[in-house]
Amino acid sequence: MSRLQVWARDLGMGTRFAFGGGREGWTRTLLTGIGVGLGVALLLISTAIPGALAQRYERGDARSTLNSERAEAPGPDTLLIARIGQTYRHKDIEGNMIRAEGPDAPLPPGLKRIPGPGEMALSPALDELLKSSEGALLRERLDARVSEIVGAPGLVGPGELFFYLGSDTLLKNGPEDYRVQRVTGFGHDTDREGLDPVLMLMVVLTFVALLMPVAVFIATAVRFGGERRDRRLAALRLVGADGRMVRRIAAGEALAGSLIGLVLGAGFFAVGRSLVGSVSLQQRSVFPADLDPAPWLAVLVALAVPAAAVAVTLFALRGVVIEPLGVVRTAKPSRRRIWWRLLLPLVGIGLLLPLGGRGNDHGRFNQWQVAGGVVLLLVGVTVLIPWLLERFVAKMSGGPVSWQLAVRRLQVNSGAAARLVNGIAVAVAGAIALQMLFAGVEGDYTKSTGQDPGRAAVAVMVNRESETSMDDLAQRIAAVPGVTRAVPLTSTQAAHQVPADEETVQVTIGTCDALGEVATLGSCKDGDAFVVTGSPSRDDVYGATAKPGDELFVGNVRGYGYGSASASGTSDRPGPAKWKVPADARTVPSREDPTGQLRGGLLVTPSAAPKDIGRFPDAQVYVQVDESGPDALDRARNAVFKADPFVTTMTLRDTTEAAGYSSIRTGLFFGATAVLVLIGGSLLVSQLEQLRERKRLLSALVAFGTKRSTLSLSVLWQTAVPIVLGLVLAAGAGVGLGAVLMGMAAQPLRIDWASVLGMTAAGAGVVVVVTLLSLPPLLRLMRPDGLRTE
Known part of the structure; x- marks a missing residue:
């Protein structure tokens, strides 16, 4: 019989054991399938996201003009x-x-x-x-x-x-x-500007950090029921199977679970795809039809998951000696070695360090080198946790009964507990590193607008072509309940000669209160005029200026369409009006208005302003509202829209984010939400599987008089100790990886401790929720009648 035939025979026998082992076999296979299925569903969603985003862009371009x-x-x-x-x-x-x-x-x-x-x-x-x-x-x-x-x-x-x-x-x-x-048509073709090197680095890291926990959970799921499986394999040795054969049979069982996982994963993906249309995060949503994985990626997932299940099972059995009379692993295992566990993160750092200091100025990062380095670092976390847990519990003794039961269980078999925490540790480490990188480069992609929301919540911008009366609009806004202040300003252009072929003089018209928003006036009364200079801190006012007593032309100084007719047949584009700057105009320093603009030229109050300037002014109304009142801003927007739909109501903000940076953060939010759901679901399945394996042990202890509270606490300690150690290691690894990534982005090292603690607390919170959900099944398992033979 050829080697291929031998493998096919033994894998097929393992598959039959998985489906034909009675309720125990079906339960184990189903739990493995659920764990693998959750991971497969998230992998399929991840492979479909790029196509969904491309479809969004295409539809947006199709309706653009x-x-x-x-x-x-x-x-x-x-x-x-x-x-x-x-x-x-x-x-x-x-x-x-x-x-x-x-x-x-x-x-x-x-x-x-x-x-x-x-x-x-x-x-x-x-x-x-x-x-x-x-x-x-x-x-x-x-x-x-x-x-x-x-x-x-x-x-x-x-x-x-x-x-x-x-x-x-x-x-x-x-x-x-x-x-x-x-x-005459719709549609917009454009070559979208590519992301700069640092943003592309962040995209690669986001995908790696989000998909690594998925891979870890799949590897964990295929090892459900490991102890009972090994006892079955010992029975096979008793009837004549050799060591290699039983390992191939075990791989066949894992293969069966992974195939069930593929089917369930496709089902989970279909359900999630049908529901995705009703989900909107930060006003981003996708159509279910857009969430369509590329066929070659779907095939890759379908082939990689079963292959990984077989490989992980064979790797897990490498140190297990299965004999006809039992499994050697039931004795005290040999101490885990540290050297190769440290080698993985060291190689990862070795791949990343040569890329340090490049930032956006030295070409693009090698994506495969970056991904490989980060993967090795995160895998290093998963292989260090079992060693760390083993060393931590090795010398422990004494304490309450619940603590002793938990420590003894961890001393006998710390591997299962370590596998439980691997996924959450990888997710936390990756999230901390990403948060550090995002915080480090935020200053490069988040710019100050110069706007002051404390002086005005919105700025209503009226274009020169609008037929809206400025005074009428300001009165409408001021009458809105909740509006505490509405400051109108009108601006037009003036020149010493027409048509103006050089810089024009900006003339701003408003009440003393309104002009105080754009200059430091001192005393002011209606009829005053002012010549504006630069402020003490800034002298970057652009445009020409004028002196008291100068004669200017005001309004349509560029000569746009003299005599053109409006819809009513009358000319609405008259020529400029002559106006003389008041001789008593005072010179005052300018002040940034609420939108951050620094004005120059002239400031005049209404009675001193030029008349008959036509429809060539620009106007603004700075609106402040009582934030404690409901919907004041939207009532003001309603008033503006009713007056003129073309009037722009601009909400003032302190900062603005670059589009690419904002999109990546949104993508990270989507992905992190999905990974958190996966983490919770997979942890719950893992916890239930471990409790199921210990059903008879728990029943025996209760039958001998052990308190249920003691057993419950022991189970909680068995979860808490690995989780605490794993999160501490994850926090350290995340900070280290984040420091390396910030060096690659040419940013000074700055540890955002709030993000570190927040991500660690989020990971711990997921574990707490899962533990609470597992308590009802635990209490049902702790019954003496669990010892009965069925």
Whole structure:
């Protein structure tokens, strides 16, 4: 018989034992399958994520008009479109106002027809929000009749808040009117800018750190029921099987469990895929159809998992002598060696150290070298935990009965306890290292905006083409309940000659209170004017200036469309008006406004301001609200939208994050959530399997009079001791790996102890929850009738 035939025979015999061993055999195989299945499901999800993100980008590009075909004049195939995005309760709502100029106007993706005046098409998520009690205030803003629901081709995700609003007043008044686009089609082709080396490093590390615990859990799951399996193998030796044969039979049992795991994993993936459409994290969501693993990756998982199950089983049995009369491992095992366990992390560090100090300035990192180094370091954690646990419990003795029972159990077989903690330790170590790297490079990708939310919650920006009355808008906002202050400012351009062919003079018009937001005025009354200089700390005000008594032209100083007619047939683009700077204008230092801008030019109060400047000013209203009052900001946004949908309401923020950095953090959040679920589920299955193996022992101890509380505490100690040691080792390894990664990113070493403690506490919290969930089965197992023979 050939070697291949021998392997096939013995693996097949092991598979039959796995499925034909009665209730015990089926239970063991099912638990192994569940453990493997959870890991397989997460692997399939991980392989599908890149494709899902690509589908999101493609649908976003398909509805974009950024580089679409444009038309200069209305035609049968033209469409007017303008972006009118909104914010509601810290949620971003994408929206467009559209108007068909002809019967063949292009149809936006996901729509069956273009909404008419007073109609709007909504995404399913926005429709659901508007119909809910939470969307009552938003209904006041978006109060048009719903004509249809936007289909999937027009949305980047099922949870996206998106709408099209039909209009019959939308106009494009000239080439300088950038708010409105006249397009003949949808679609945007672009070569997306690649990530810089440090961001790409973070992507690689995120995938490695999230997938390593999955691999560890799969390796743990295929070893469920190890002690009972070894006793069965001893019985096979008794009837004539040799040592190699029983190892191949054991591998066959593991192979059977892994195949069940593949089937269950595909089922778990299908269930998770069907539910993913209802999940939205940080306003990111994916359609179930997008979560489609690449076929070659799915095949790789299907082949790698059974192969790994066989390899792990053979590796686990390398030091076990199975004889006809028993298993030598039931005696005190030989002491574990340390040298090869230290070799793995040392080799990993050796791979990473040559990449130190490169940052973004010295080319890209070798992804395979980075991944290999990190994998070796994290694997080093898993192989060091058994040695550390063995040394810790070797010399222990004394203490309460529950402690003695737990220590003795760990002294006899610390391997099973170490396997229980391996996955959580790897996850914590990887998370700490990633958190350190994210914290270290945050300053490079998180920039200060210069805005001051303490002075204004939002800045309402009115474009020069708007027909909205500035005074009317400010009064509407000020009348909103919860608005404590609404400061309006109007800005226009002036020049010494027209058409202006050089820098213009900025003229800002407002009350004394409003002008105090942009300069340090001292005394001020209506009728005053001021010449603005740079501030004491900054002297970077751009633009020309003027002196008291200068004659200026104010308004349309660039000569845009003199005499062009509006929709009513009258000219709304008059020439500039003449104006003389008041002779008593004082010079004052400028001050950053709430948006962080430093103004120059002239400041004038209303009675001293130039008249008849036409529709060529820009205007802002700085709005502050009472944060203790409910929905004041959204009521103000409602008032602004009712006045003019094109008015921009900008929420002021202290900082802003680079898009790539923000996306990676979001991806890490998605992945970490999935891994935490896997950790909890796999730990619970592992715990239940270990309790099942000790069922008769626990029943015997109860039958001899041992208190249930004592046994419960002993089981808890058996879990707590390995977990504490594992988390301590994981914290140390995570800090060390994080230090190496920060050196690679050319960042100074800074340990974020809050993140270290937070990640360690999160790992401990998962273990606590799993332990509490395992208590009811433990109490049921501790019954004397568990000794009965069935």
